[in-house]
Amino acid sequence: GAVVSQHPSRVICKSGTSVKIECRSLDFQATTMFWYRQFPKQSLMLMATSNEGSKATYEQGVEKDKFLINHASLTLSTLTVTSAHPEDSSFYICSARDRSSGELFFGEGSRLTVL
Amino acid sequence: GDSVTQMEGPVTLSEEAFLTINCTYTATGYPSLFWYVQYPGEGLQLLLKATKADDKGSNKGFEATYRKETTSFHLEKGSVQVSDSAVYFCALKHRNTDKLIFGTGTRLQVFP
Numbered sequence: 001g002a003v004v005s006q007h008p009s010r011v012i013c014k015s016g017t018s019v020k021i022e023c024r025s026l027d028f029q030a031t032t033m034f035w036y037r038q039f040p041k042q043s044l045m046l047m048a049t050s051n052e053g054s055k056a057t058y059e060q061g062v063e064k065d066k067f068l069i070n071h072a073s074l075t076l077s078t079l080t081v082t083s084a085h086p087e088d089s090s091f092y093i094c095s096a097r098d099r100s101s102g103e104l105f106f107g108e109g110s111r112l113t114v115l
Numbered sequence: 116g117d118s119v120t121q122m123e124g125p126v127t128l129s130e131e132a133f134l135t136i137n138c139t140y141t142a143t144g145y146p147s148l149f150w151y152v153q154y155p156g157e158g159l160q161l162l163l164k165a166t167k168a169d170d171k172g173s174n175k176g177f178e179a180t181y182r183k184e185t186t187s188f189h190l191e192k193g194s195v196q197v198s199d200s201a202v203y204f205c206a207l208k209h210r211n212t213d214k215l216i217f218g219t220g221t222r223l224q225v226f227p
Contacts (some may be wrong), residue, residue: 004158032213043119044204044217093159100149104157104215106151
């Protein structure tokens, strides 16, 4: 079946640095990708919706300058956590909508730990 | 606002036991309801869905019925297997949006 790959799956960084997480659709084109965040024992929360070639749409309360999203191609979206702080430590999950079928597929998630 | 509430896990069962994972929702209108499953090391996968009241979604022996009167979408399986061990997420979505609203997830552990 269709696969969405996230990289890295785990990352540890120092406070103040920036971290980039990639989300790739491996065997389909995705005009729309979604970024979620999950804290321990809490729901996945939608952070933003990215459309290929245009600016991302952020959910209320999500800082767009903090969480930079780029969707430069039909198979790749990136989330950059800028000037990371320990409170940014979380599990980040992307999903991608198949341009042909409309089906939604999820990545396996990326765990960010900020020291 | 809209929300989804799931029973807190983990749910621990022996193989061939009956499974129920409760899910209730709060939403305006008539959302579509979903169950997603996440196996270890993998992304969430759609398990089943229902788009209107009284619909029953089913897949791989799992079932859930859209109950508008109780605003519930409980997941059931008559006989679980070790391979069903995973995290199960209940979610809702309105028709005019791509936004999925998830519950917290319930971890199921099935032992032989």
